[in-house]
Amino acid sequence: MVSHGGLLMLLATLTAALFAASLAVGYAPLDLGAATGDAFRGEETVQALVFVELRLPRAILGLLVGFTLGLAGAVMQGFLRNPLAEPGVVGVSGGAAFGAVLVFYSGLAALSPLILPAGGILAALLVGALLFAVAGRGMSTTTLILAGVAINSLAGALISLTLNLAPNPYAAMEIMFWLMGSLADRSFSHVWVALGPMVVGWVMLLSTARALDALSLGEATARTLGFDLRRVRAMVVGGVALSVGAATAVAGVIGFVGLIVPHLVRPLVGHRPGRLLIASGLSGASLTLAADVAVRLIPTRPELQLGVVTAIIGAPFLFSLVWRYRRVER
Amino acid sequence: MTRRAPTRAAIYGVTVLAALATGAGAPRTASAEPPSRVVSLNLCADELLLRLARPEQIASVTFLSRDPKQSTVADLARDHPVNYGRAEDVLRFDPDLVVAGRYTTRTTVDFLRRNGETLLELDAPATLPQVEEQIRRLGEALGEPDRAQALADEIAAAFAEGDPIDDVARPTAVVFAPNGFTVGAGSLVDTIINAAGLRNLGAEQDLGSYRHLPLERLLALAPDVLILAATESAPARAYEVLHHPILSRLPSQPVIVRLSPRLWTCAGPEIARALSILRGAAAEARERET
Amino acid sequence: MRIEGTGLTVRIGATSILSGVDVAAEPGELVGLIGPNGAGKSTLLSVLARLRTPQAGTLAYDGAPAARMDGRALARRLAMLAQSGGVEWPLTVDRVVAIGRLPHAGRFAASDPEHDREAIQRAMHAANVEALAGRTVDTLSGGERTRVLLARALAVEAEMLLADEPIAALDPYHQIEVMELLAAVVRRGGGVVVVLHDLSLAARFCDRLVLLDRGRVVADATPEQVLTEDRIAAVYGVSVELGSRDGARFVVPWTRLRKADGEG
Incomplete structure (x- = not known):
């Protein structure tokens, strides 16, 4: 049996390889090789430019967003003591997307690059507060999933409404980006703008580790x-x-990562x-990077949304969880 | 039974006679008079209509023609009622000629055709002769053949200007539109680019039917002229790729032209303006070469 | 640590759960909280563990107001074995017991891993679950799981242990086993407050019984003094057969004296 340190090394290596x-x-x-060489020497060849301005920010974002989703999923499942909890399923990602959409298409986001992630973060905070208010103290699986369904439906409808009301003719078609996510054509500006809130969010989430252990024995014991x-x-x-709000604002909703990964790693x-x-964070990063590689290898043009790949893997996975749960609840 | 049959026949006969008399159900033939209530269901049709027809002939143009970001005839359109391309809109104006695009408002056009309206459908011209032909055709339908010919000549003259450039010296160009799409061969844009003395790299690449050009490939193409075809009104993600930092650091240091697509979307005098802009870019590119 | 509650009153809406309850417990004694269903036993235990704030009355730890004690400090001195003894994840027994050491952990890592390991060993030994160390809790029987959770509570090495109906779902063998474990805790110097339904076990193992009825303390004395036929009839509404064996009293409920709750 591998030690915990050994496991983390393994996962870090996997993540690095997929990066x-x-x-x-x-x-x-x-x-x-040539591209990195040129980049280090400061030579602005086409190779170096593609590497530094296109491939590097995309890979970095894949890493950051994936880590966020894996970590957030693990924390939510631990805190809610519910294996189906995940930012996508409970509606946090959908809400964050709506916040970003509202801020972007109203023109507010043009005032400062920080406003876009701020929109996602605020909306995600509201959803979190709403979830706890609605679901109350004892959150059974049914309550949680129903709350998530309600919030996701509302978020999807509001996103659609906002896009249709937006004065730009392209807006209505952009719903696919927001609801299915993509890392295409990202630049370092996206990385800088999301990095701060994500890292602060990670610190907050990682600080709950011991509490989550205690919560395995119930709230009273904890x-x-x-x-x-x-x-x-x-x-x-x-x-x-903070972390999922910022991630969703720059990459759209990428579902199922926070659901699948904790289960596989637990x-x-x-x-x-x-x-x-x-x-779970490292595994989430690995899965997202792998999906992003797949999306560029699959020969559709323009490229597939990232969420399509994660959903194709994730939805059957969710279904198998429901199936297993069904046998337990009998 | 036998007694009712003649009664039924009589009813049929009277109905048919009445229909023939009122002309209902029969297509209205175009009269020798020029149309006096023309409705346009298409932006390109609006632009030609507003330039060729007499103002009193025009019953309605589309709402798009009033948007200065999308239309080249925004001021002219202001004096006319607008429609939204729906069948009810059209019938409201009781038109004697409806001009529509070949690929838009299909359900409305089908309805109108069944209703017996006089329709003129405009295709999307890809070459200069097709542009001229379309202008002439509309002019005739409106009863303004001379005006139409004058407009067509004006455009042809603009295209004929300038020395012919041999293939060897042609600078390369790529059109980059919102969402990263480019323009292929066999379109009006391609014609204009070629007429400007540029080589359209988008037409030479294997990019699939949608003509999507990933940024990496744009860099690899290293064009001499980069044409950013967008008018940014309200925010949209579609424009983000046009603002990617990498475009301002292209090693080939191309001449960057920003061109509003409304200049070359439709057949009309504005394509000459697009042409002159591109000619200027081509000249600048050739200068940089030397 | 001496826990002392005075005049404790808990209300939910218009319903009174506890009214003016005075109760105390300290290391060296095994105190049993007994009474009919709905008497407020679990609520009282929650209040003593500072899990619930009373609407009126005071709670003191070692003479000082309970509210003033830092949460982590309290966690090191008071351990609770909750009623719903579920473990969410299929953790191994040794990991479950190790959770009991969390109140002693330092900022980023265990402050004294050696002591933790010893404490976990001692707790598992005391609760007789050493042989189960590598098993996962979802494969254990009810009795085994209760002992594992008790080991977890013992691993805290707190002065006071509060247990809410720990033997309710166990067979006679395991009921006696757990009560013996609790008595051993007291012998080693700790204090235990346990909520019980079984009057015989309460009589046999507890040094003191606190009898609650409808939110009030009806009696607070030794088992012999508290468990009389009249008092049991008045509070529980049953007639009993009393006896003794090996110097301990046993109580066998016999017939119901009231037709329904609330009468008589």
Whole structure:
């Protein structure tokens, strides 16, 4: 049996390998060696430019967004003690997308590059607060999923409404980006604008590790073990809002990553919610990078939305979870 | 039974006679008089209509013609009622001629055709002769053949100007439109680019039927002229790729032209303006070469 | 740590759960909280563990107001074995018990891993679950799981242990086993407050019984003094057969004296 440190090393290596693969895949042949060499020497050849301005920000964003989704999924599942919890399923991602859409198409986002992620973050915060208000203290699976369905439906409808009301004729067709996500043609400006909130969000989420371990024994026991659940909830809602809000604002909704990855990794960490966090983040990064590579290899033009690939893997996976759950609940 | 049959026959006969008398159900033949209530269902048709017809002939143009970002006849359109391309809109004006595009407002056009309206459908011209022919055809339908010919001549003259450039010296060009689409061969844009003395690289690449050009391939093409074809009104993600930082750092340092697509979307005098802009870019590109 | 509640009153809406309850517990004694369903036993235990704030009355830890104690400090001195003893994930037994050491953890890592390991070993030994160390909790029987959760509570090495109906779903063997474990905790110097339904086990193992009825303390004394036929009839509405064996009293409920709750 691999030690935890060993597992993290393995996952980090996998992530690094897929990061390299993401750099190596694109729409024009690129000699990675020559490109990196040129870039280091400061020579602005076409190779160096494609590498630095197109491939690198795309790969970095894939890494950051994927880590965010894996981490947020693990934290939500640990905190809600519910294996179906995930920012997409419960409506946080959908809400964040609506916040970003509102801010973008109204022209507010043009005032400052930070406004776009801010829109996503605020909306995600509202959804988080709403979820806890609606679902109350004991969140059964049914309540959680229903709340998520309601929020996702509303978010989708509002996004559609906003896009149709937008004065630009392209807007209506852009719904596919927002609801299915994409990392195409991203630049470093997207990376800088999302990096700050994401990292702060990660810190908040990682701080809940021990509380999640305590929560395996129930809320009462966790409280008697000295954990202030109000503070933990604030860290969870705030951390998810910051990281997932910013990620969704620059990449759209990429579903199912936060659902699949914790499940696959949980047995490898002995089902301990605290240890799952970083492992899940790295696995989320790996999955997202792999999907982004696939999207560039599949010969559709323009390229497929990222969420299509994650949904094709994720929806059957979700269904298998429901199937398994059904047998348990009998 | 036998007694009712003649009654039924009589009813049929009277109905048919009445229909023939009122002319209902029969297509209205174009009268010798020029049309006096023309409705246009298409932006390109609007632009030609507003230039060729007498103002009193025009019953309605589309709402798009009033948008200065999309239309080249925004001021002319202001004096006329607008329609939204729907059948009810059209019938409201009781037109004697409806001008529509071949590929838009299909359901409305089908309805009108069944209703017996006089229709003129405009195709999307791809070559200069096709442009001239379309202008002439509309002019005739409107009863303004001379005006139409004058307009066609004006455009042809603009295209005939300038020395013919041999293939060897042609600078390369790529059109980059919102969402990263480019323009292929066999379109009006391609014709204009060629007439300007440029080589349209978008026509030479294997880009699939949608003509989507990924940024990486744009860089690899290293064009001498980069034509950014967009008019940015309200925000849209479609424009983001046109603002990617990499476009301002292209190693081939192309001449960058920003051109509003409304100049070359439709057959009309504005294509001559697009042509002159591109000619200027071509000249600049040739200068940089030397 | 001495836990002392005075005049504790808890209301939910218009319903009174606890009214003016005075109760105390400290290391060295095994206190049993008994009473009919709905008497407020679990609520009282929650209040003593500072999981619930009373509408009136005071709670003191070692003489100082309970609210003033830092949460983590309290967690090191008071451990609770909650009623709904579920474990969400299929964790191994040793990991479940290790959770009991969380109140002692430092900022980023365990502050004394050696002591933690020893405490976990001791707790598992005391609860008799050493042999189960590598098993996952979802494969355990009810009795085994209760002992594992008890080991978790013991791993905290707190002065006071509060347990809410720990033996309710167990067979007689395991019921006696758990009560013996709790008695051992007291012998080692801890204090235990346990909510019980079984009057015989309460009589046999507890040093003191607090009898609650409809939110009020009806009796607070030794089992012999509290468990009389008249008092049991008045509070529980049943007639009982009392006896003793090996110096301990046993109580066997016999017939119902009231037709329905609330009468008599």
